[in-house]
Amino acid sequence: MSHLLPLSRVAHLVGVSRTALQRMIRNNELATFDGMVEMEELLRVFPDVQWEDDGEFKRVEEIKRRAFGKRVYERTLPDKEVLAERLYELGKEFASAKSLLLHYDQVFDWLAERLGESARAGDRQAAELRHWLRQQIRETPADAERGKALLAQESVMRIMSAHVRVQPSGHDFFVEGNDTLLEAALRAGIPLNYGCSNGNCGECRARLVSGQVKKVHPHDYVLSDAEKADGTLLMCSYTAITDVVLEAQVAGAVDIPQQTIPTRVKAIEPLGEQILALHLTTPRSQRLRFLAGQYVNLRAEGASGEYYVASCPCEDRHIEVHVRRDNRPFARKAFEDLRKEDTVTLEGPGGAFVIRMESRRPVIFAAWEDGFAPIKSLVQHAMSLEQAETMHLYWVAEGLGHYQDNLCRAWADALDNFTYVPLTAKGGAAQVVEAILAGHPDLARHDLYAAGPKDFLDALRQGSEARGLAPQGWHAELVV
Ligand code: FES
CATH class of the missing domain: 3.10.20.30 (Beta-grasp domain)
Incomplete structure (x- = not known):
């Protein structure tokens, strides 16, 4: 009876991303059965992985933890009752495997005895078969030690x-x-x-x-x-x-209802002279239901304005928005007299600039200035989903600068399928688009998510379509 492992667990066990495994499956380098991988196949395809030594995997996890910054990334022990139930379930599995082994043992003894009788009666083939069977049982399979270590590690994970x-x-x-x-x-x-x-x-x-x-x-x-x-x-x-x-x-x-939630200002983080990140916390009993890429309306003492959520829906009660210094009432409020612990009422979400959940194609993200806010949320969502084959982020900055440049570089360091290219807007939209598309001659199998002003979006769409981008691969949000 073969032991099947889900692909996500295999990714954890061998310390490679799920997207890398999916690439191997597409290239027929790794066989799967209904989305699961057999243990023997795992041992065959990853002959060099030492299951006991997970140092490298931990290192990648550590980089990811740092890269995700404030994202909730705790890995606490399960509740003791859950732990006890999981141990009980594993014990049951162990007991049934053991009783099956005892049964096989009895069948083997019976078979060996019958073959022995036939051999003693002069059946040469039965004698050879009996000898071969005994030899097979005595021999330790080549991968036995690695198989044991893999099973032990997988059991701990479970x-x-x-x-x-x-x-x-x-x-x-x-x-x-x-x-x-x-x-x-x-x-x-x-x-x-x-x-x-x-x-x-x-x-x-x-x-x-x-x-x-x-x-x-x-x-x-x-x-x-x-x-x-x-x-x-x-x-x-x-x-x-x-x-x-x-x-x-x-x-x-369209399934997400409109919500009104009083939030508390957790921090006001300047990201340069002209932009700040507002970190809000929802009440303990409420979290904002939204999809990455959507916007909300913020209101504080009569001043209001619409802003994209720059954080990931996976961040529980934490909401981050980027507020640019301009004449909008909420921006003036945020730069002049909003303080930590103040109340900001949040209404929303709105917009349909969201990730295509079913797509596993390579993704290009392109942000112009603070169009980075919805793009940042989309990038984090795409990372959580671990679906896209590759992800390329282009961020075009003008006056605001690449105000979260370190974060983007940390993503690129942490993920082997992620690249980040900061660009300046000096040469205008056409030149920027040329720089973005230079590395992508064929976009037929891509999704492109872009957020920025109209001239940038128009030029990017035209250039992408000329490189084969399908209409359903184009996702854009006008950010002015
Ligand atoms: S019962 Fe309301 S979300 Fe579960």
């Missing part, structure tokens, strides 16, 4: 986290620490449907197709008997004990 696959979208994520299914999905950038996130509205209903879950928060929403019988659960109340398959709907921009 105690620390559970893998969840979402149907029908095919997305997957890990439940770590004390996260509920909903929290873990959002952290992984998968915008599953939800409302209150505390068991009242029923919006996060999903159907458990396989695996074990555990209720970790009580809920007031009442599920009907038919729903319960069908395996329906509330994702904000349950965590995963074992690897799980769920049937749940991924939300698009």
Whole structure:
């Protein structure tokens, strides 16, 4: 019986990105079975990986942690009850594997005895077969030690986290620490449907197709008997004990309701003379439901304005917006007298400049000045999803400068499929577009996300289409 591993777990085990594994699958270098990889195949394809030595993997994780900055990236131990249940499940698996082994052992003894009888009666073929069988049993398989180490490491991973696959979208994520299914999905950038996130509205209903879950928060929403019988659960109340398959709907921009949330100013971070980052925190019981690339309306003491969210929806209660110094009422307020702990009311979200969740094609991101805000959110979302083959970020700066240049460089350092090119706007839109497209002669298999002024977007669209970009690959947001 073969041991199958989900692709995301393989990525963690061998210390390469999921996109790199997907590339290997496309090139027929790695065989999969229904999206899973057999342990033997893993040992064959990665003959040099030492499972005991995960130093390199930890190093990459550390760089990622630093690169993601304020992103919530804690990996805490699961709750002790969850831990106990996971150990129990693993114990059951171990017990059934052991009883199967004992059974095979008995079958082997019986077979060897029958072959022995035939051999003693003069059957030469039976004698040879018996000899061959005994030899096979005595010989240790070449990869036995590596196989044992791999299984041990995978078992530890399964105690620390559970893998969840979402149907029908095919997305997957890990439940770590004390996260509920909903929290873990959002952290992984998968915008599953939800409302209150505390068991009242029923919006996060999903159907458990396989695996074990555990209720970790009580809920007031009442599920009907038919729903319960069908395996329906509330994702904000349950965590995963074992690897799980769920049937749940991924939300698009039109599915997200308008929200009004009073937030608190956590920090006002100057990013130069002309722009600042406003860090807001939503109340403990509320988080802003939005998709990367969308905007919100901010209001403080009568001054209001629309701003793109520059942070990732995976950042829980933290919202970051970039405010440029100009004459808009909210900008004046933010630069002149907004203070830490002040209240800013947030309404939204709006806009449809969002990631195409189903696409796995290479992605180009192009931002002009503070068009970087929605692009930054999209980049972080794309990183969480780990779907795009490659990601290329171009940031054109004029007066504002590349005000989060270090962050972009850290992304490029941390991810082997990510490049970052800062550009200046001096030569005008046409020259900038030429520089962006110089490295991309064929865009037939790409998605391009661009945010900036009209002349930049027009020139970029024209240049991209001339290089074969399909209409469905073009995603643009006018930022003035
Ligand atoms: S999000 Fe409201 S019940 Fe789960």
